[in-house]
Amino acid sequence: MNPNIKRLIFFAAVIVVWELGSRLELWLPTILPSPTMVGEALMAGFLDKTLIYDLIASFQRLAIGLVISLILGALLGILLAKSKSADETIGTVILALQSVPSIVWLPLAIMWFGLNEVSVIFVVVLGGTFVMTLNVRMGIKNVSPLYIRAAQTMGSKGIDLFTRVIFPASIPYVVTGARLAWAFAWRALMAGELLSTGPGLGYTLRYASDFGNMSLVIGVIVIIGIIGSIVDQLIFSKIEKSVMQRWGLET
Amino acid sequence: MFIEINNIQKQFLNKDQSPVDVLKDINTTIEKGEFISILGPSGCGKSTLLNIVAGLTKATSGDILVNNKKIEKPGKDRGMVFQQAALFPWLNVMDNVTFPLKKEVPKREAEERAKKYLQMVQLGKYVSHYPHELSGGMQQRVAIARALAMDPEILLMDEPFGALDEQTRSRLHTQLETIWTETKKTILFVTHSISESIKLSDRIIVMGTKPGTILQDIKVDIPRPREEHKKKIIELEEHIMSYLKTEIDKVVSEELAI
Numbered sequence: 048m049n050p051n052i053k054r055l056i057f058f059a060a061v062i063v064v065w066e067l068g069s070r071l072e073l074w075l076p077t078i079l080p081s082p083t084m085v086g087e088a089l090m091a092g093f094l095d096k097t098l099i100y101d102l103i104a105s106f107q108r109l110a111i112g113l114v115i116s117l118i119l120g121a122l123l124g125i126l127l128a129k130s131k132s133a134d135e136t137i138g139t140v141i142l143a144l145q146s147v148p149s150i151v152w153l154p155l156a157i158m159w160f161g162l163n164e165v166s167v168i169f170v171v172v173l174g175g176t177f178v179m180t181l182n183v184r185m186g187i188k189n190v191s192p193l194y195i196r197a198a199q200t201m202g203s204k205g206i207d208l209f210t211r212v213i214f215p216a217s218i219p220y221v222v223t224g225a226r227l228a229w230a231f232a233w234r235a236l237m238a239g240e241l242l243s244t245g246p247g248l249g250y251t252l253r254y255a256s257d258f259g260n261m262s263l264v265i266g267v268i269v270i271i272g273i274i275g276s277i278v279d280q281l282i283f284s285k286i287e288k289s290v291m292q293r294w295g296l297e298t
Numbered sequence: 299m300f301i302e303i304n305n306i307q308k309q310f311l312n313k314d315q316s317p318v319d320v321l322k323d324i325n326t327t328i329e330k331g332e333f334i335s336i337l338g339p340s341g342c343g344k345s346t347l348l349n350i351v352a353g354l355t356k357a358t359s360g361d362i363l364v365n366n367k368k369i370e371k372p373g374k375d376r377g378m379v380f381q382q383a384a385l386f387p388w389l390n391v392m393d394n395v396t397f398p399l400k401k402e403v404p405k406r407e408a409e410e411r412a413k414k415y416l417q418m419v420q421l422g423k424y425v426s427h428y429p430h431e432l433s434g435g436m437q438q439r440v441a442i443a444r445a446l447a448m449d450p451e452i453l454l455m456d457e458p459f460g461a462l463d464e465q466t467r468s469r470l471h472t473q474l475e476t477i478w479t480e481t482k483k484t485i486l487f488v489t490h491s492i493s494e495s496i497k498l499s500d501r502i503i504v505m506g507t508k509p510g511t512i513l514q515d516i517k518v519d520i521p522r523p524r525e526e527h528k529k530k531i532i533e534l535e536e537h538i539m540s541y542l543k544t545e546i547d548k549v550v551s552e553e554l555a556i
């Protein structure tokens with residue numbers, strides 16, 4: 048059977064069981080509201096546009112933070128791959144930083160920038176940069192020497208060799224790095240927004256929780272999950288797959 | 299002399315930093331337009347020698363002159379075709395072939411030149427294909443077109459057909475011979491196939507191993523097309539075989555000793 052059909056049947060079944068359980072009052076609506084109530088809460092949010100503003104605000108922060116972390120990460124990765132000294136010094140620091148959940152930087156950011164946009168973006172940038180750095184570094188270090196030698200016999204060297212051969216050859220790693228950077232940045236953004244001021248999906252989530260609006264809490268969680276998987280499955284997976292194929296890494 | 303190879307020595311360092319002689323006392327000269335095969339058992343230093351000519355590897359001592367100029371680094375006067383096609387997978391066939399022409403030749407002209415050489419290797423219809431969409435033999439032909447497109451005086455080929463099946467290889471031999479007659483390139487062709495070297499070259503440089511030295515320099519006096527002279531081919535083949543056999547025995551006994 049087509050996996051998409053399987054998935055559809057599975058989700059339909061989950062929703063039916065969930066709705067039935069709620070109707071039979073197997074659990075209290077304040078603990079787990081029914082799908083209909085969640086749907087109504089979301090509908091209300093979209094109709095009065097608050098959820099739309101939340102989405103726009105969240106995506107704005109994400110876009111700024113992700114772009115910065117992709118550029119910064121790529122530059123750092125190139126530096127680490129090209130300079131042994133940088134790799135042996137900055138490289139170890141980045142490896143250590145990468146294991147720190149980026150949300151722990153929020154208190155620090157708040158002291159530096161105040162409880163505002165900048166602090167959240169700062170956390171998003173920290174979330175995405177290091178994984179990008181490590182992947183770009185790997186990509187450049189793993190370029191097949193054969194490509195480099197072939198290019199050299201065709202008169203390519205220095206910057207020309209880097210921009211026309213080494214960097215394009217490492218694109219598969221760059222794409223994987225970007226995909227992971229997005230995933231980490233998205234998590235960092237939600238964590239950051241939970242702790243900061245609105246608008247934003249994370250902020251609305253906490254706000255709804257503070258006011259005991261369980262239907263909206265669940266609704267926002269569902270939206271966060273859907274966005275995460277759509278971007279990952281529909282955008283990054285596709286790009287990754289076609290790049291892998293083109294670069295001859297997969298048949 | 300067009301190419302002069304003077305007293306080339308090459309040592310590599312072992313893991314324990316002790317030097318091993320890979321090439322020793324390599325001396326030869328090559329005339330413009332000659333088709334030279336370098337024939338020898340695996341590990342005798344054929345690729346190393348070719349890489350030194352290409353400027354990709356430095357000799358420990360000795361030098362190589364092309365047109366009386368010492369070779370220090372890679373240059374466009376020497377095109378190289380490797381055992382693996384080494385095409386850039388992110389570029390289509392056209393962009394691969396015009397790669398060495400960027401910045402030097404206007405785009406239109408570069409593409410026309412690329413087309414000409416792609417037609418020469420009979421791939422004129424594949425300009426917009428990507429390397430992963432081509433067979434191994436086709437990729438190798440694109441690599442040959444790419445090397446030809448920068449119009450080098452010398453074509454260095456390191457077992458270019460080693461990874462191909464017998465029929466494809468035989469077809470490419472014919473194509474290469476035609477290209478050589480049409481373009482008048484000087485070709486240094488590395489192989490460990492005796493019949494391949496006899497079929498293609500004017501001269502065969504037979505190398506021995508440990509250390510790599512030139513054992514024999516054989517002129518192939520068989521008129522082209524050579525398929526019509528089966529008897530002469532077989533004679534020469536047997537002659538070379540007997541030379542190489544002692545060399546291969548040497549390698550095998552050494553490897554068995556370990």
Ligand SMILES: Nc1ncnc2c1ncn2[C@@H]1O[C@H](COP(=O)(O)OP(=O)(O)OP(=O)(O)O)[C@@H](O)[C@H]1O
Pocket residue numbers: 310311320338339340341342343344345346347490
């Ligand atoms: N970078 C290197 N460091 C150390 N030893 C090397 C290096 N490159 C080659 N060698 C050694 O030099 C010898 C010659 O290698 P080379 O690749 O030139 O052989 P070849 O004649 O081309 O063999 P084949 O027919 O298998 O391609 C081998 O014994 C190899 O182990």
Ligand SMILES: [Mg+2]
Pocket residue numbers: 344345346456
């Ligand atoms: Mg070799």
